[in-house]
Amino acid sequence: MVRWEDYNITKKDKDFVNDILDSNGQYDTFANLHTGVSASARVGPNVLGWHRVYLVLYGRRILFEVAMRKIDNTVSLPYWDSRLDYAMSGPATTILFSTYFFGNGFGLVTTGPFANWDAGSFGKLRRNIGGDSKLFSRDDIRAVLKRCKTSEITFPTATLKTDFEYFHGGPHNWVGGQMSGLDSSSTAYGKGFASANQLNVNRRLIPS
Template identity: 30%
Template sequence: MAVRKNQATLTATEKRNFVNAVLALKKNGRYDEFVRTHNEFIMSDSDSGDRVGHRSPSFLPWHRRFLLQFEQELQRIDSSVTLPYWDWTADRTTTASIFGADFLGGTGRSRDSQVTTGPFAYSTGQWNINVSVDSRPFLQRELGAGVRALPTRAEVDSVLAMATYDMAPWNSSSNGFRNNLEGWRGVNLHNRVHVWIGGQMASGVSPNDPVFWLHHCFIDKLWADWQRLHPTSTYLPAAGTANVVDLNDTMRPWNNVTPADMLDHTKFYTYDS
């Protein structure tokens, strides 16, 4: 059983293996397919129309499947690799270990936000941005520029305390755990982190930045934590809802995956705590 670990506890070898697998996936072209898929869904998901990956109850199971597929692709390259998570309530500065030169690299330079440190710097020749919202071919970050502070543990706990998964109108104006975690209401958890990183992370092509996977891995862990805290609460809506993926509906782009299939993450992996 794969165990997903806190990035702050990774050994030098584990960091290197993860980075090398990501670079190999970029080289063979598969990485950019994930970027395209995410961008297509974030552009098509809307509050008043069909919504699958964002602004909807299926935000969490959709991304759980998306991360699992990405992790499996990494494991085709190196079977030892699992997705690490970034606990931004604890490692919350621009100099945290996740942004070290030996891992994901740091913030971008002032004049154009280009990341110049670490293995994903443009100068390495290994990380060109091919699926882009502008013409710049390099990874961009502006850590802390778009919003001053990352979410706190107290803010996370306030969202984990919400006992109802989701509720009508099942979009970005809904109350409930999912939408408060996604960040359209309340203290804003997931969305705020994207904006804090800046650069491509603040756009539909956010997976261009490898930090995307560690951020969403923590979001997935928080969903797992919520499930443990509220064992009698489950995914909603159950059935009969227009424009939304119900419990047993198929989630595009997969042909045979439903939210119900993704409720138990322990079928695929566990977390270290």
């Protein structure tokens, strides 16, 4: 199976990922599953194990993909390697926040595949990219991969220089809007950056 970085995703896979989960109602199931777990599964030592289960519960296959591949078994979910954007002189100018990919990065999302998307009790989908945070860097990844114990990379025992959760939260806060909240980010989980960010974490930091 080929897993595409967002920059390289095929048009077929992009259109399918954008449309299929909402069209058959299964997206809400995944979002509610993520929202419904206790805070201990999303903060602290449990965070790695929980997200591994969430993404790879079904025989090392991703739940989102299992749902999609029942309809078209040739598609795959993309990941967002935000190290690429971090290295830009102006990350907020990334093409990922364009009509072709995820739509505009400031204010209400009115362009792209998620234009005017309703995030339920959290209102219309909105963003404020480039905020008071940062994306993953190569140094972040290296710092975490040098550690051998969960306690060295998770709250409350990790130092800031090796805190996986701090690094993981960076892209959430950098995108802003619903992505910056613990519960509201679940409303965007299948919609682009939340799932793509987590897939990148799963790919880089969590052993298979």
